[in-house]
Amino acid sequence: MTDESRFAEKTTLHLRNLATKSDAIKTMYSFNPEFEDVPADTGRDLLNEKTNSPLFGTVRKFDGRLLVLLSYTCAANCRYCERQDRVGVGLDRVGRLRPDQIDDVITYIANDPSLYEIILSGGDPLMNPKGMEQVFDSMRELDHIKVLRIHTRFPMQSPQQVNLDLMRRLATAKPTVYLSLHIDHPDELTPEVKELIREFRAMGYILISQSVFLKGVNDDVETLHDMFLQLFQLGVRPYYIYHCQRIVTTERFEMDFEDEVRIMSELRERMSGLAFPQHVLDLPGARGKVVVPTNHWKWDRSVVHDFDELPLDTDSWKVIEEG
Numbered sequence: 001m002t003d004e005s006r007f008a009e010k011t012t013l014h015l016r017n018l019a020t021k022s023d024a025i026k027t028m029y030s031f032n033p034e035f036e037d038v039p040a041d042t043g044r045d046l047l048n049e050k051t052n053s054p055l056f057g058t059v060r061k062f063d064g065r066l067l068v069l070l071s072y073t074c075a076a077n078c079r080y081c082e083r084q085d086r087v088g089v090g091l092d093r094v095g096r097l098r099p100d101q102i103d104d105v106i107t108y109i110a111n112d113p114s115l116y117e118i119i120l121s122g123g124d125p126l127m128n129p130k131g132m133e134q135v136f137d138s139m140r141e142l143d144h145i146k147v148l149r150i151h152t153r154f155p156m157q158s159p160q161q162v163n164l165d166l167m168r169r170l171a172t173a174k175p176t177v178y179l180s181l182h183i184d185h186p187d188e189l190t191p192e193v194k195e196l197i198r199e200f201r202a203m204g205y206i207l208i209s210q211s212v213f214l215k216g217v218n219d220d221v222e223t224l225h226d227m228f229l230q231l232f233q234l235g236v237r238p239y240y241i242y243h244c245q246r247i248v249t250t251e252r253f254e255m256d257f258e259d260e261v262r263i264m265s266e267l268r269e270r271m272s273g274l275a276f277p278q279h280v281l282d283l284p285g286a287r288g289k290v291v292v293p294t295n296h297w298k299w300d301r302s303v304v305h306d307f308d309e310l311p312l313d314t315d316s317w318k319v320i321e322e323g
Contacts, residue, residue: 022187071123096128126154136173179205208239232275265295
């Protein structure tokens, strides 16, 4: 049984081997009792995902799009995970959506013609391969669904276990299928992972990547330049790099906002636009992934507004009370 009082440490053989050579990998996956020896807060709703869930296993915060959390478990637990209230504790015991629950999600999608994009996430959707196939097979029949997306970290955590036959079938479910790879450090781009990325390209996926700024892992220009350049050359379009979400157990990873902006400003001057991701804040307690300007603009960093004009203090990430 999973210890639901803490966000459990969980790794793979691939990561354990890699951690013997890479401090970055070790830091991202090793439980640190100095920062993490606190009870898990399973009642938290950091990004208002639970309050924007039309049915179990889904999140709907933006027009036209539905996020489907097919699995509440991952091959390995990143210590900076923003869904520590569900993944690794709490719903981790559920493991994944059951076929009947997925049928409910499919019915919901079929009955809403305003939806055009379905995003599979988790946890990690590759931990529920039958569920992915069930969703994608159903989407083939729905004309109003134009784009499918898979967000995964599994290929970086256990590349040898990726089901290539399944991935080939999923790639043909719609004319446009995106595969978003979560990667945070160039040490994750091992020869096995690079070969997988080439295979994904050959299958027809449009490849993008997402990353998180992490203190002590990728908090310098050269590390990110190396990673984004390698991804770009492999045919992966860097999409987002996030500010790390602040909760008690992730404070050691949260970078100074000014340092992030400085790094992104220098990268913008050095990199092709296609190799340069959007720096975004996924606003806690609000709605929207807000793009952060570089230092090429003069702007007030102290306040940010979400998509609903809600003002937040960027130091505390709390709503600014009027008056």
